[in-house]
Amino acid sequence: MIVYGIKNCDTMKKAFTWLDNHKIEYTFHDYRHPGLTTxxxxxxxxxxxxxxxxxxxxTSWRALSDSEKEAVLEPKTAIEILQAHPTLVKRPxxxxxxxxxxxxxEASFEKAFL
Known part of the structure; x- marks a missing residue:
C-alpha cells in the first residue's frame, strides 16, 4: 500500500497516526520530494x-489562473499541472x-482497513 501526500500536512499526520496505531503497513510517497511522475x-x-x-x-487552487483551473480538470493537461502544483492533489x-x-x-479508514 502506498500513501501519497505531504509530510507536514495535518490531515496526513492524522492518517499516519491512525495507520500506525492499527499496525497497518504502508510506504509513504511525498508529493513534493520526490514528486509524482507522469x-x-x-x-x-x-x-x-x-x-x-x-x-x-x-490555496493552490485559488492561486491558479482560470485557464489553469480548466486545464487541471482535463485529463490531457492535468498531469503537467498536478506535477507543477502537487498541493492540488487531495491528501492522503x-x-x-x-x-x-x-x-x-476514521470511518472511511475503518471501512477500508479493518
Whole structure:
C-alpha cells in the first residue's frame, strides 16, 4: 500500500497516526520530494477520477489562473499541472493494489482497513 501526500500536512499526520496505531503497513510517497511522475499519475488516474483528487478548496487552487483551473480538470493537461502544483492533489491519496481512496476520516479508514 502506498500513501501519497505531504509530510507536514495535518490531515496526513492524522492518517499516519491512525495507520500506525492499527499496525497497518504502508510506504509513504511525498508529493513534493520526490514528486509524482507522469507514469505514477497516469496509473493513479486509471484508479480514481480526476475530479476526486483535485483539491478545489486549497490555496493552490485559488492561486491558479482560470485557464489553469480548466486545464487541471482535463485529463490531457492535468498531469503537467498536478506535477507543477502537487498541493492540488487531495491528501492522503492511498493506492492499495487496484483500489484507491482519497482523504481521511476514521470511518472511511475503518471501512477500508479493518
Amino acid at each position: 507514469d505514477q499519475l497516469t496509473k493513479i488516474l486509471k484508479l480514481i477520477d480526476l475530479s476526486e483528487i483535485v483539491n478545489k478548496r486549497s 491519496l492511498i493506492i492499495n493494489g487496484d483500489k484507491a481512496m482519497v482523504g481521511f476520516s
